[in-house]
Amino acid sequence: MEKEIVGVTFPVPKQFLDRILEEGKTVFVKPATLRAVPNMKIIFYASREYQGWYGEAEIESVEHFTSVEEIIRKYKDELFLTAKELREYEKERQRWHSRGKRRRPWMVVKLKNVRKYPNIIKPKRFITVSGRYVKGEEYREIARKADRGEK
8 A cells, every 4th residue: 555656746836826825726737747637636846945735636637638728728727837828838839849859748637625735845856747656655754744734
């Protein structure tokens, strides 16, 4: 059970993370780097100078798209990024794209049961841009610290 993958964690700039945890946005978008499935947890890590876990949600559904315009049309105001920000993200992504590699589709995650932690929880290891899986034991430790107000 400790080795079982129960969730994923991805770094998100704090100002965008607040849209999910405080403003009620329910659709998270990023290039698909990990396999996320319904009922998994997604634990939100603030990147840059605000490093730490700020909250979590359950994954209601996951879809993959090749076009940001399709995502914008389908999810509109539910998206945690504005249409302009998502289009800019796509342009940046095109610059990072390595020649010869197949481009990853966009992963669109519909969230439910969003929960902001009462305090920031510091992970024991760095979270890379592509994110990483969270196993049962680590998740239980995060949840315990969140419930107790520990860091």
